[in-house]
Amino acid sequence: MQANISEQPGLYLHIPFCEQKCAYCDFYSLTELSLRDRFVDALCREIQLSKQNSIPGAAFDTIYFGGGTPSLLSAEQISKILETLHSTFTISQQAEITLEANPGTMEQQMYGDFFAAGVNRLSLGVQSFNDDELRFLGRIHDAAQARSALRRARQAGFSNCSLDLIFALPGQTLPSWKKNMEEAFAFTPEHISAYNLIFEPGTPFYNRLQSGQIQGQPEQNEIDFWNMTLDVMDSNGYEAYEVSNFARSAAFYSRHNIKYWLHVPYLGFGPSAHSFHKNRRWSNVRSLHRYLADLEQEKLPVDFEERLDASTLEFEHILLRLRMYAGLHLREFERKFGVSFLEKYKSEINGFLNRNLAETINGYFKLTRKGMLICDEILQDFYRP
Numbered sequence: 001m002q003a004n005i006s007e008q009p010g011l012y013l014h015i016p017f018c019e020q021k022c023a024y025c026d027f028y029s030l031t032e033l034s035l036r037d038r039f040v041d042a043l044c045r046e047i048q049l050s051k052q053n054s055i056p057g058a059a060f061d062t063i064y065f066g067g068g069t070p071s072l073l074s075a076e077q078i079s080k081i082l083e084t085l086h087s088t089f090t091i092s093q094q095a096e097i098t099l100e101a102n103p104g105t106m107e108q109q110m111y112g113d114f115f116a117a118g119v120n121r122l123s124l125g126v127q128s129f130n131d132d133e134l135r136f137l138g139r140i141h142d143a144a145q146a147r148s149a150l151r152r153a154r155q156a157g158f159s160n161c162s163l164d165l166i167f168a169l170p171g172q173t174l175p176s177w178k179k180n181m182e183e184a185f186a187f188t189p190e191h192i193s194a195y196n197l198i199f200e201p202g203t204p205f206y207n208r209l210q211s212g213q214i215q216g217q218p219e220q221n222e223i224d225f226w227n228m229t230l231d232v233m234d235s236n237g238y239e240a241y242e243v244s245n246f247a248r249s250a251a252f253y254s255r256h257n258i259k260y261w262l263h264v265p266y267l268g269f270g271p272s273a274h275s276f277h278k279n280r281r282w283s284n285v286r287s288l289h290r291y292l293a294d295l296e297q298e299k300l301p302v303d304f305e306e307r308l309d310a311s312t313l314e315f316e317h318i319l320l321r322l323r324m325y326a327g328l329h330l331r332e333f334e335r336k337f338g339v340s341f342l343e344k345y346k347s348e349i350n351g352f353l354n355r356n357l358a359e360t361i362n363g364y365f366k367l368t369r370k371g372m373l374i375c376d377e378i379l380q381d382f383y384r385p
């Protein structure tokens with residue numbers, strides 16, 4: 001089966017609304033839902049004003065509605081945004097069009113409406129099938145809503161669905177996590193993202209951790225969760241292709257997210273959205289109010305821009321490739337950076353090979369399962385400021 005990898009650029013839309021903030025989340029979003037119409041107008045204006053940033057000769061082959069909670073927009077609003085994208089950029093006819101949906105915001109007819117609007121991949125933020133865990137996370141939906149979301153997505157015609165799950169919650173047991181995965185498999189989603197709970201600074205969970213109100217899982221437990229995740233996914237036919245991402249086959253890898261992991265260009269719209277092209281990376285203001293004010297004065301809301309130098313691009317290339325199970329392609333590295341990866345990082349690499357943290361196979365350098373467990377630590381050793 002052909003891997004879902006392409007060098008064509010992608011488009012990302014950040015929809016900055018949530019019905020209520022989850023206690024662990026640090027994505028940019030507000031609960032001021034009354035601003036949705038103004039936001040959609042501003043977003044369409046931003047897309048039109050960004051025509052100059054389009055990548056010459058390129059046809060975009062992914063569109064990703066992320067957030068926030070894109071399913072808080074109506075199908076009409078999603079259609080309006082898609083029409084604006086189509087009239088501004090060249091979009092491939094086979095584009096993967098993903099919408100992140102929260103089961104708690106989806107009325108029955110919305111599945112069909114989004115499908116009819118052109119969305120062909122639904123990413124459902126399930127997180128857990130256990131009501132106690134969902135309440136603890138601050139989610140607005142319960143397990144019954146998560147189950148019916150999956151059934152309704154299928155009935156509406158979605159043949160490419162992804163589920164998000166979170167594991168290693170405080171107090172969660174391995175059997176409880178296994179049960180969550182098994183519930184997910186029962187719906188045979190094409191793709192599953194399984195994230196280890198992270199206590200991000202600035203979130204309510206982080207503050208509760210600091211004040212001792214909650215305790216994270218001990219390190220050994222996190223390793224056990226991780227190993228179980230890989231074993232159970234594998235025995236149920238889900239291939240691990242990135243640190244937190246699993247697919248029923250290579251055809252169902254997230255074509256859009258792979259662009260981030262392979263340094264393929266993408267344009268992002270909406271507050272806090274990032275863009276990347278060649279060695280340039282830029283991002284929008286992380287404030288809906290400033291975003292609206294800028295666009296209502298016909299001004300692009302960019303507030304950060306950087307040019308990545310050769311050594312940063314090289315480090316990022318290593319970092320992104322080694323988070324993928326396929327690993328780093330040695331000939332591609334040499335072609336891009338004019339130096340042999342194995343020669344340049346000889347001493348680090350030998351250390352990893354000797355400790356069974358990495359291996360070289362068929363022209364690729366990749367981390368072993370043991371290496372993936374301490375992936376962030378390993379990657380720092382490649383940093384040469």
Ligand code: SF4
Binds near residue numbers: 067
């Ligand atoms: S619904 Fe999603 S984006 Fe919104 S607060 Fe919860 S996790 Fe974050």
